[in-house]
Amino acid sequence: xxxxxxxxxxxxxxxxxxxxxxxxxxxxxxxxxxxxxxxxxxxxxxxxxxxxxxxxxxxxxxxxxxxxxxxxxxxxxxxxxxxxxxxxxxxxxxxxxxxxxxxxxxxxxxxxxxxxxxxxxxxxxxxxxxxxxxxxxxxxxxxxxxxxxxxxxxxxxxxxxxxxxxxxxxxxxxxxxxxxxxxxxxxxxxxxxxxxxxxxxxxxxxxxxxxxxxxxxxxxxxxxxxxxx
Numbered sequence: 001x002x003x004x005x006x007x008x009x010x011x012x013x014x015x016x017x018x019x020x021x022x023x024x025x026x027x028x029x030x031x032x033x034x035x036x037x038x039x040x041x042x043x044x045x046x047x048x049x050x051x052x053x054x055x056x057x058x059x060x061x062x063x064x065x066x067x068x069x070x071x072x073x074x075x076x077x078x079x080x081x082x083x084x085x086x087x088x089x090x091x092x093x094x095x096x097x098x099x100x101x102x103x104x105x106x107x108x109x110x111x112x113x114x115x116x117x118x119x120x121x122x123x124x125x126x127x128x129x130x131x132x133x134x135x136x137x138x139x140x141x142x143x144x145x146x147x148x149x150x151x152x153x154x155x156x157x158x159x160x161x162x163x164x165x166x167x168x169x170x171x172x173x174x175x176x177x178x179x180x181x182x183x184x185x186x187x188x189x190x191x192x193x194x195x196x197x198x199x200x201x202x203x204x205x206x207x208x209x210x211x212x213x214x215x216x217x218x219x220x221x222x223x224x225x226x227x228x229x
Contacts, residue, residue: 001048001116005031006038007077008056012098016051016077019105025113035059039067047072049093049112054078065090069171073112089128091172125172127153127162134160138176142201143186144169154204178219181209188220 003026007013013031020028026049030041034056041047050072054061061078065071074090079098093115094108124137136155145152146166153160170179179185184206186199193200194217197208208216 001025001073001112002027002029002046003049003051004029004038004041004045004047004072005051006033006035006041006056006061007031007051007053008033009053012053012077015100016105019100019102020051022102023106023109026109035061035064038064042068042072048116050074052076055080062090065092066165066168069167073115075108075112089126089133091125127160129160129162136160138174138187139189141177141187142190142204143184143206144173144177146183156202178212178216180212180216181207191220194220 003020005013005016005020005028007016010033013033017028017031020026029045029047032038032041035058038050038052042050052061052064052074054076055078061076065074074092075094075096076092077096077098077100081097093112096104096108123139124135126133126135128134136153140155140157142154142156144166145154146169147161149163149165151162151164151166151169153162166179166183166185170177170185173185176187176189177185178188180199186201186206190201191199192202194208195205197210197213199206199208199216199220
């Protein structure tokens with residue numbers, strides 16, 4: 001895996017780079033001391049795995065992750081335990097506490113390798129709600145509604161409020177989901193009917209914006225319309 005190391009502490013950065021050099025399955029493609037350098041290197045290099053420090057000046061590692069629409073696999077490195085839950089909400093592979101032993105590093109790399117070589121996409125995701133982390137299967141989701149910096153995820157059983165942007169959600173949802181409006185993404189397999197500029201999904205009515213209607217009709221109906229002409 002092509003690996004990038006980002007840490008503002010020179011000794012920690014060099015230590016991780018040395019671990020990467022000792023690991024046959026990894027190739028070091030770059031290292032940097034800030035989130036800004038990370039963004040530049042991610043654009044310049046094909047990166048499979050990002051070893052990312054959390055506490056950095058100007059922008060933290062977690063803030064960086066939230067800006068990435070298609071991040072590589074990420075292993076967080078930090079001296080603080082406080083960010084573990086938030087890190088896993090961002091779907092990181094592992095969370096390493098400094099000082100990091102080689103044995104613990106290799107354990108995290110094995111997790112990354114398993115995810116890197118895993119051919120089947122995940123069928124679920126996790127959300128944090130009231131100090132709990134809840135697992136939601138994609139097939140349970142009816143639609144997603146954008147509310148400024150938050151998303152409201154409607155499932156067959158409940159609604160969940162998540163701190164995430166529509167752009168980030170759209171990048172992470174499988175291809176059975178479709179943007180119908182600037183504030184809505186629907187699970188096309190849950191649509192019951194198209195009525196004018198609305199989709200009916202159970203008891204819900206989801207708007208379809210004019211610029212999205214052709215794509216909505218094509219993906220949901222396609223050539224499967226039976227008509228008397």
